[in-house]
Amino acid sequence: MSSIKIDGLSKTFGSGRRALQSVSLSIQPGEMVGLIGASGSGKSTLLRHIAGLATGDRDAGIIHVDGRVVQRDGRIARDIRRQRASIGFVFQQFNLVERLPVLTNVCVGGLARTPLWRSLASWFTREEREAALHALARVGIQEQAYQRASTLSGGQQQRAAIARVLIQGAKTLLADEPIASLDPESARRVMELLREVNESDGMTVVVSLHQVEMATRYCPRIVALKEGCVLFDGPSEAVTASLLADVYGSELELAPAAARPRRTPLRLATAAAVVGS
Numbered sequence: 001m002s003s004i005k006i007d008g009l010s011k012t013f014g015s016g017r018r019a020l021q022s023v024s025l026s027i028q029p030g031e032m033v034g035l036i037g038a039s040g041s042g043k044s045t046l047l048r049h050i051a052g053l054a055t056g057d058r059d060a061g062i063i064h065v066d067g068r069v070v071q072r073d074g075r076i077a078r079d080i081r082r083q084r085a086s087i088g089f090v091f092q093q094f095n096l097v098e099r100l101p102v103l104t105n106v107c108v109g110g111l112a113r114t115p116l117w118r119s120l121a122s123w124f125t126r127e128e129r130e131a132a133l134h135a136l137a138r139v140g141i142q143e144q145a146y147q148r149a150s151t152l153s154g155g156q157q158q159r160a161a162i163a164r165v166l167i168q169g170a171k172t173l174l175a176d177e178p179i180a181s182l183d184p185e186s187a188r189r190v191m192e193l194l195r196e197v198n199e200s201d202g203m204t205v206v207v208s209l210h211q212v213e214m215a216t217r218y219c220p221r222i223v224a225l226k227e228g229c230v231l232f233d234g235p236s237e238a239v240t241a242s243l244l245a246d247v248y249g250s251e252l253e254l255a256p257a258a259a260r261p262r263r264t265p266l267r268l269a270t271a272a273a274v275v276g277s
């Protein structure tokens with residue numbers, strides 16, 4: 001059974017903009033997939049649809065996660081709250097409640113299993129707190145557990161967000177440009193953490209990234225979107241310069257040299273050179 005199965009998903013926004021066009025994908029349990037594409041190609045829209053945070057066009061598409069329907073023909077499944085408990089979502093901007101302690105933010109990951117009144121009162125059991133501390137230790141920020149989330153660096157906040165997904169007990173982790181606001185070292189640590197969660201816990205990870213080099217380094221499988229369509233779906237080793245030129249087009253041409261993909265694999269550097277020349 002696929003971890004994520006998407007069949008014929010299309011999404012047209014009110015403006016008439018077709019953000020996704022007949023997208024079909026099948027992702028197996030334990031895969032780590034990098035989602036790449038130029039700005040506006042539909043990466044965030046696709047991730048939000050998988051998580052049931054947005055609905056596709058009517059009569060166009062069905063999404064299963066762990067064998068259960070998330071949405072069908074533009075309608076969200078009735079049991080979506082239960083479904084969401086098994087889908088972790090990490091955002092570019094961390095989505096922590098800044099005035100609350102890190103520990104509370106992480107405990108909230110167990111929300112689906114917690115009665116609403118207890119969550120609202122920020123009242124968690126000792127077991128829940130211990131589990132949150134354990135998750136914080138795993139992501140390497142246990143010493144910050146009692147600080148307000150706002151006092152953490154960007155990288156630490158993103159690691160807290162991942163700890164929250166660990167508490168959630170999610171089988172699938174969707175990460176929407178999780179390193180876009182981070183410095184290179186923090187970005188590397190977050191990507192290492194995603195890989196660790198993927199390999200040690202067998203969690204399925206789908207991560208959208210602007211940095212092609214990061215995507216090919218950490219994700220064995222790459223899915224490239226262009227104008228809402230799947231342009232490429234294959235192993236990262238098969239990502240070539242000409243593919244990148246096709247995926248990014250003028251965006252790659254216009255990007256400052258420092259922002260272009262560099263280094264390994266060699267063909268990525270070639271892509272920048274070819275397209276930028």
Ligand SMILES: Nc1ncnc2c1ncn2[C@@H]1O[C@H](COP(=O)(O)OP(=O)(O)OP(=O)(O)O)[C@@H](O)[C@H]1O
Nearest residue numbers: 013015017019037038039040041042043044045046
């Ligand atoms: N709420 C919305 N209303 C109207 N159009 C939208 C909405 N959200 C996204 N779009 C459009 O859908 C297309 C896909 O957007 P999306 O954010 O998924 O792209 P992306 O690949 O994630 O881009 P980026 O890398 O810049 O974040 C874009 O043309 C965008 O303008």
